[in-house]
Amino acid sequence: xxxxxxxxxxxxxxSYDFKILNGTRGPSVVDISSFYADTGxxxxxxxxxxxxxxxxxxxxxxxxxxxxLYRGIKIEKLAEENSYLDVCYLLLNxxxxxxxxxxxxxxxxxxxxxxHEELLELFKAFPSGSHPMATLSAAAAALSTFHFNHLDMxxxxxxxxxxxxxxxxMPTIAAFAYRHSIGASFIQPDxxxxxxxxxxxxxxxxxxxxxxxxxDGERSIKEIEIKALDTIFTLHADHEQNASTTSVRNVASTxxxxxxxxxxxxxxxxxxxxGGANESVIKQLEMIGSVENVDAFISRAKDPEDEFRLMGFxxxxxxxxxxxxxxxxxxxxxxxxxxxxxxxxxxxxSKIEEIAxxxxxxxxxxxxxxxxxxxxxxxxxxxxxxxxFTPIFVIGRTVGWISQWIEFKKSKGTKIARPRQLYLGK
Ligand code: CMC
Numbered sequence: 001x002x003x004x005x006x007x008x009x010x011x012x013x014x015s016y017d018f019k020i021l022n023g024t025r026g027p028s029v030v031d032i033s034s035f036y037a038d039t040g041x042x043x044x045x046x047x048x049x050x051x052x053x054x055x056x057x058x059x060x061x062x063x064x065x066x067x068x069l070y071r072g073i074k075i076e077k078l079a080e081e082n083s084y085l086d087v088c089y090l091l092l093n094x095x096x097x098x099x100x101x102x103x104x105x106x107x108x109x110x111x112x113x114x115x116h117e118e119l120l121e122l123f124k125a126f127p128s129g130s131h132p133m134a135t136l137s138a139a140a141a142a143l144s145t146f147h148f149n150h151l152d153m154x155x156x157x158x159x160x161x162x163x164x165x166x167x168x169x170m171p172t173i174a175a176f177a178y179r180h181s182i183g184a185s186f187i188q189p190d191x192x193x194x195x196x197x198x199x200x201x202x203x204x205x206x207x208x209x210x211x212x213x214x215x216d217g218e219r220s221i222k223e224i225e226i227k228a229l230d231t232i233f234t235l236h237a238d239h240e241q242n243a244s245t246t247s248v249r250n251v252a253s254t255x256x257x258x259x260x261x262x263x264x265x266x267x268x269x270x271x272x273x274x275g276g277a278n279e280s281v282i283k284q285l286e287m288i289g290s291v292e293n294v295d296a297f298i299s300r301a302k303d304p305e306d307e308f309r310l311m312g313f314x315x316x317x318x319x320x321x322x323x324x325x326x327x328x329x330x331x332x333x334x335x336x337x338x339x340x341x342x343x344x345x346x347x348x349x350s351k352i353e354e355i356a357x358x359x360x361x362x363x364x365x366x367x368x369x370x371x372x373x374x375x376x377x378x379x380x381x382x383x384x385x386x387x388x389f390t391p392i393f394v395i396g397r398t399v400g401w402i403s404q405w406i407e408f409k410k411s412k413g414t415k416i417a418r419p420r421q422l423y424l425g426k
Contacts, residue, residue, distance in 0.1 A: 112168035175202035238400030312373025328374035
């Protein structure tokens, strides 16, 4: 066979051919779906470092070049020229919206941003002080009880309604989860505000108080904050088959409700090796405390006997600068100039970045600052509470998860996700 890979079992001398499949970009894959039937063995790939688990046309990453495309368009271009809602439309519809489509989409999401009154009881059932990520995961799952008909959807327009509903509601769920965590009453969505402004409003406003976009007001919402957060949402919108998206697809493969699949994605994202890193970055910078202590912590990160890792550094796919991190680095500089920021945390972060980008340990392992390194610092500058950093990642990523869910459902010949194991027990 020409376009194939041959595997030889050196114990028996038997050889087996496996077909090579080519995508439109990126590495080809070897189709090993018949490997067990042919050879009687499984393949072993701890952490799926060499495994493609599906076909997809949504997002493409070239980790060596540091390139990220949503539906074929570069992330830098989208972050510069498009709103987050237009990016949501792109991911869901495979094309950017016209002006009219964009307006209609925005309006529909504003109307869908409210939560059923009965869902509010769920938030109240959790102890105040609970982490918003835990509440968020539970509330996403609970949404399935209000929209149970989504379990039996069978056409594209139903998929799209289900998707717009959860994208619209996620900022409200996140803001309510936060307000409950600090014992504050809920602020209902204000449909005169844009998606991103509304989230800031629901999180920050005093009960009954008015809050407008105002460049001078102390507790107001500044245009630059809305733009920065909108960009952060765009940069987080999708990232192909990462741990949380794979969790969503695995749940989808069993036929469960789509909002329960999203809840699984939220839970997977919470861990600090994944989306939880943005919160850990700030906790780590606070622990380091001052620029003078940076060297000692870098030494700890390099010590193989020490479990300490530099949060916000390294990535499974990027072996070059994460393109999202590059956009955020520029945004950080812009915010520093416009908001006159020069905090102790920013100084520590700059020192770490400077050392790590030149240190042999980090250079040889291709450990660059990732998106979470800069987003943590920027969200702190925007006075976003640390416990809300990962929920903000959730808001941005919900559209990616649901787009991947729809793609899975529309694909032909999908199977339940069911890996095997190398048994070492009794
Ligand atoms: N600090 C110090 N050493 C590191 C770090 C780090 N942050 N990351 C990787 N290494 C070392 C690791 O010890 C190993 O060294 P050696 O070859 O000597 O054993 C080598 O680099 C390869 O690491 P790995 O753990 O095999 O790489 P991975 O692809 O399995 O893990 C990662 C990727 C992101 C989980 C890891 O780099 C990490 O834990 N980083 C810190 C947490 C973080 O910032 N996570 C956010 C990722 S980006 C956003 C997202 O996906 O949500």
